[in-house]
Amino acid sequence: MVFVPSRPLKALKKLRAFFVYKLFYTNHYVYIIYSISNDVYYKGYSTDYIMRLEQHNQGKTTYTKNKGPWKLVYAEELYSKKEVFIKEKMLKRQHRQYLLWLFKQKTNLIK
Known part of the structure; x- marks a missing residue:
């Protein structure tokens, strides 16, 4: 059985408002973490970079699973998902000197 709201237009408007809020009023972050044991940097993005660091250190991500422990060395706040994707892509192409x-x-944001 499929659930059909009694007021589908009203439900759709609420859902659209939620996604507009999430898209435009949620802060997005580009972050860089450093593996002390493997001397490697990982670049990524998240809306909560502290929680994301915990996930990396708990081995919940494929690439970083066996390379920890990880230390947060850089975080930058950006205001749109598009900006974050562009910045992350740019950071992934950079050399270590630029990152330092x-x-x-x-x-x-990490000082």
């Missing part, structure tokens, strides 16, 4: 320079910039 980036960690010292004002945009880094």
Whole structure:
């Protein structure tokens, strides 16, 4: 049996309002974590970078599973998902020298 709301238009408007809120009023973060044991950086994005770091350290992600422990070294707040994807893609192409320079910039939330 399929659930059909008694007021489908009203339900649709509420659902649309929720997604618009999530899209435009949720902060998005690009983050970089560092594996002390493997001397490697991992770049990613999240709406909650602290929780995401915990997931990496608990082995809940495929790439970072056996490379921990991880330390958060960079986080930058961006205001749209599009900006975050562009920034993450750019960071994944950068060399270590650039990353070391980036960690010292004002945009880094981790000091």
